[in-house]
Amino acid sequence: MNGKKAGTDINLYKLFTEQCFNLLRSGGECGIVIPSGIYTDLGTKQLREMLFSQTKVTGLFCLENRKIIFEEVDSRFKFVVLTFEKDSTTTEFPSAFMRLDLQELQMFPSEDSLQISVDMVRQLSPDSLSVMEFKNGVDIRIAEKMGKFPLLGEKIENKWNLVLCNEFHMTNDSNLFYINQDAGRLPLFEGKMIHQFTHQWGKPHYWIDEAEARKALSKKQGDTGQRLNYQKYRLAFREIARNTDIRTVITTLLPPNVFANHKLFLSNLNNISLINYQELLYTCGLLNSFVFDFMARQRVTTSISMFIVYQLPIPRLTKNDRYFNDIVQRAAKLICTTPEFDELAQEVGLGSHQQGVTDETERATLRAELDGMVAHLYGLTEDEFSYILTTFPIVNATLKEAALSAYRIFAPMFADSEKLALIQ
Structure with missing residues (x-):
């Protein structure tokens, strides 16, 4: 895995994502449908670091399975259409979360797509680089206000600390x-x-x-x-x-x-x-x-x-x-x-x-x-x-x-x- 996978749980989508990256030539593009854990889970932190620093993420489109896009999969399950270009860097990327209609993918990304900056991801989730499921600019503004306070797991002298x-x-x-x-x-x-x-x-x-x-x-x-x-x-x-x-x-x-x-x-x-x-x-x-x-x-x-x-x-x-x-x-x-x-x-x-x-x-x-x-x-x-x-x-x-x-x-x-x- 070359250090790209963090954690001990082996989920195949992590291996496939890294292998897709390895198979691409410089400038090559990839599109892959994988579970939403790619942008949230601690075990995929190093994959996100790789995507941000070694590729240009061109889209993160998250769908819920409520309209049974995939049969025999729980209707609450979320998966993501991830696209990226190798040998570049990501400063911001277009996103859409909690979508229900597969037809929306045909118009994604567009000028109206929500742009998320990598700097904000690092500010809000410094230890995990988890991407929050923003719906609009109001979500981002609220997150930036709340993000000014210390994280619950941060150890602070002369303050209470929760373990x-x-x-x-x-x-x-x-x-x-x-x-x-x-x-x-x-x-x-x-x-x-x-x-x-x-x-x-x-x-x-x-x-x-x-x-x-x-x-x-x-x-x-x-x-x-x-x-x-x-x-x-x-x-x-x-x-x-x-x-x-x-x-x-x-x-x-x-x-x-x-x-x-x-x-x-x-x-x-x-x-x-x-x-x-x-x-x-x-x-x-x-x-x-x-x-x-x-x-x-x-x-x-x-x-x-x-x-x-x-x-x-x-x-x-x-x-x-x-x-x-x-x-x-x-x-x-x-x-x-x-x-x-x-x-x-x-x-x-x-x-x-x-x-x-x-x-x-x-x-x-x-x-x-x-x-x-x-x-x-x-x-x-x-x-x-x-x-x-x-x-x-x-x-x-x-x-x-x-x-x-x-x-x-x-x-x-x-x-x-x-x-x-x-x-x-």
């Missing part, structure tokens, strides 16, 4: 799973058991003996009775995440004394200096927002990897920053609704789970306020936020209008903050 991990694998660790809930066994959480701001979306199907689990988790450092990660509140989000579903990023906090399978990514709290509970709640509030989801959807097809999450920008507020506590309190009221969260509620000043909000109308109001505040944090205009909301077609219109109304309500507060910053 993610997995726990038990459904196949490799299946010997630990029991289907009966007996004494000494704790529930195994799966991705389908959580949703935004709730851990009660489904019932557990498996339990794990706590003593056996501790032995498995403490293999390297030994079990001295220390408090392990599973005994703490942890941020968790689903790996399965389609950009065509009602929401893509789905995250909440898990209560202590539960385990999780590999389809849930978890915050690693073994090093307490990395991030505290308030900062976990703040992060959860931002990750579940429409704005963050909008950014994630442009990188996700059928799942969201740890790497994708690490590559998304987020304002790294802490307890000394304005609006940090406002977001923490709202997220806490949404999450701390059962006795398992009493300790967390008390730590963040909520008292107990009885101050949590279970009424659906009140919960919708809290979520709308979070969405409005997050849009302001990213510096988005009302028109830009309104546009983002239109990209969630199957979300109830009432919920979107509530988020936009909250944005308008918070506008004076954030405007005053911006003026104060300028004066300082």
Whole structure:
């Protein structure tokens, strides 16, 4: 592979793409139909580097299979018609994403095709060179605004840093799973058991003996009775995440004394200096927002990897920053609704789970306020936020209008903050 393929997963389209490049003479042109992972996946980063630096990409046309262009292929599957010319370089390239009609390919590229610059790709995805699925110039403008904030995986001194991990694998660790809930066994959480701001979306199907689990988790450092990660509140989000579903990023906090399978990514709290509970709640509030989801959807097809999450920008507020506590309190009221969260509620000043909000109308109001505040944090205009909301077609219109109304309500507060910053 001459170093062109990164990662250990062997997908044939990667080999074919590189071989097409090798077979071309200087100035030769190639057109190939391949999965959309060519412009998103970490494992194709070096292929993208090759295409940008050693070819002129003349087109990136992405189609969804909803009209069954390819039979016996899932209708949500995305593939791309990639064209390039050997022995040149790419500064920008024409693109089209999420197209449904094959006839559009006959008119591509055209003067109206969306041009994406390689410099912007490098700015937004410095570690992966992933190409985001922009639809128009508004997408690009929003991405540039959001891209001014540090990536979630970037290590920053004197700020909280999120480290993610997995726990038990459904196949490799299946010997630990029991289907009966007996004494000494704790529930195994799966991705389908959580949703935004709730851990009660489904019932557990498996339990794990706590003593056996501790032995498995403490293999390297030994079990001295220390408090392990599973005994703490942890941020968790689903790996399965389609950009065509009602929401893509789905995250909440898990209560202590539960385990999780590999389809849930978890915050690693073994090093307490990395991030505290308030900062976990703040992060959860931002990750579940429409704005963050909008950014994630442009990188996700059928799942969201740890790497994708690490590559998304987020304002790294802490307890000394304005609006940090406002977001923490709202997220806490949404999450701390059962006795398992009493300790967390008390730590963040909520008292107990009885101050949590279970009424659906009140919960919708809290979520709308979070969405409005997050849009302001990213510096988005009302028109830009309104546009983002239109990209969630199957979300109830009432919920979107509530988020936009909250944005308008918070506008004076954030405007005053911006003026104060300028004066300082």
